[in-house]
Amino acid sequence: MHDLLAQAAARAITYYAERDGWSVFPDSHAMEALQHFIEALPAEGTDGQEVIRVLDEVGGPGTVASTGGRYFGFVTGSAHPVGVAASWLAAAWDQNAAMGVMSPTAAVLDTVAGAWLTTLFGLPAGTQTTFVAGTSVGNVTCLAAGRDKLFAVQGWDSVNDGLIGAPPLRVVVSDASHSSVSKALGLVGLGRNAVVRVPADDQGRLRADALPPAGDPTLVITQAGNVNTGSFDPFVEIADHFEGSPSWIHVDGAFGLWAAASPRYAYLTAGMDRADSWATDMHKWLNVTYDSGVAMVRSPDDLARTFKVGAPYLPDSGRLDPVHRGPDMSQRARAIETWAVLKSLGRDGVADLIDGCCSLATRFAASLAEAGFTVHNDVVLNQVLVSLGDAAATEALIKHAATNPTTWAGGSVWNGGPVLRISVSSWATTEADVDAAVDELVAFATALEENE
Numbered sequence: 001m002h003d004l005l006a007q008a009a010a011r012a013i014t015y016y017a018e019r020d021g022w023s024v025f026p027d028s029h030a031m032e033a034l035q036h037f038i039e040a041l042p043a044e045g046t047d048g049q050e051v052i053r054v055l056d057e058v059g060g061p062g063t064v065a066s067t068g069g070r071y072f073g074f075v076t077g078s079a080h081p082v083g084v085a086a087s088w089l090a091a092a093w094d095q096n097a098a099m100g101v102m103s104p105t106a107a108v109l110d111t112v113a114g115a116w117l118t119t120l121f122g123l124p125a126g127t128q129t130t131f132v133a134g135t136s137v138g139n140v141t142c143l144a145a146g147r148d149k150l151f152a153v154q155g156w157d158s159v160n161d162g163l164i165g166a167p168p169l170r171v172v173v174s175d176a177s178h179s180s181v182s183k184a185l186g187l188v189g190l191g192r193n194a195v196v197r198v199p200a201d202d203q204g205r206l207r208a209d210a211l212p213p214a215g216d217p218t219l220v221i222t223q224a225g226n227v228n229t230g231s232f233d234p235f236v237e238i239a240d241h242f243e244g245s246p247s248w249i250h251v252d253g254a255f256g257l258w259a260a261a262s263p264r265y266a267y268l269t270a271g272m273d274r275a276d277s278w279a280t281d282m283h284k285w286l287n288v289t290y291d292s293g294v295a296m297v298r299s300p301d302d303l304a305r306t307f308k309v310g311a312p313y314l315p316d317s318g319r320l321d322p323v324h325r326g327p328d329m330s331q332r333a334r335a336i337e338t339w340a341v342l343k344s345l346g347r348d349g350v351a352d353l354i355d356g357c358c359s360l361a362t363r364f365a366a367s368l369a370e371a372g373f374t375v376h377n378d379v380v381l382n383q384v385l386v387s388l389g390d391a392a393a394t395e396a397l398i399k400h401a402a403t404n405p406t407t408w409a410g411g412s413v414w415n416g417g418p419v420l421r422i423s424v425s426s427w428a429t430t431e432a433d434v435d436a437a438v439d440e441l442v443a444f445a446t447a448l449e450e451n452e
């Protein structure tokens, strides 16, 4: 067993150290090699060391180098070395964090990391965290709690009696809300289409002047960090608008919530603390390994209303255990890597991570603009949207950015046209990485123009 684990650790260390030197997206040879995995379930087992060898030698080259400094796709985020190391230990511990009695270590780290996060984001004292798989589940968790609260204030027990026959509940979303919000609304039974859509401006910010009148019980879904532009909804105006009426304001802040952790960028989140719930990812901008998001709700009672379960074998710890405040029962002790990376970086290190990525995004945008690219967004955070002369040239650029060996960025559509979407969200990205990526994209654009 010792040799097996030592071999896996050695292979992982080599991967982590060398992956940045490989092609960012797997080459065709690595892609073809993945066919090796396609087989019927073998009747007989295989030696563990051989299993790990195949996994590493066939699977490793087929991975995308999102842990490296040249990956700018999807607001993906990297993996901080302390987070990787903590996740190895956590995997060996294999703790179930559902209840304190199942893991005292998981319970204390859940409490501590949760409190650190809410402090970092400047959220109200007493805000309850629930560690979840990611912001998609975080949104579901928060919207379920908001739904049940808004029915409860109308005297309807949706937790026990369901939604059939329930009084009306208005849901307000922005035209520029993330696709996971729509999915969450479907999952919590409120419907993807049964919403009031508020127009967004050219940066993707909800237009507060177009909000429907307050008064009716309303679930309002706002956004910190538009997935294309990085823009923020006007939280102060939204909170003012619904002040004093039965409402629940949720902030979907998968990556943008992290602006609150930086003294330089916290102004973007002004008024966000007046909401009732928030969801974000640590696996994006904190660069924690995957399966690491958090739902945060102002009042623990609102989580307990929706998620509390009872069974004779579930001991009452006197604390609101994770099983009673989120959708999971058995769950990975997700707080461990978050605690480790926060402990390693400290408050200043987190601010430096955010500020560093934003400065590099500004550098990216300025260099590309100077080279003749059109920049489509106000680069307020870590997101940059660019295009070349016309749609066809931009489509060619997007294809190139997804297939060249040294730089990866994806496409999107903004204000009706195709754009290359660049996200700087890795601790590993340096100025040299950005400059090299710019050179790559500019060289492609120049060659394209010469061939016209």
Ligand SMILES: Cc1ncc(COP(=O)(O)O)c(C=O)c1O
Binding pocket: 074, 075, 133, 134, 135, 136, 137, 178, 180, 223, 225, 226, 227, 252, 253, 254, 255, 281, 293
């Ligand atoms: C604004 C926003 N909300 C939600 C999500 C979904 O997060 P996750 O992929 O962690 O579920 C994303 C992902 O990019 C996002 O940008």
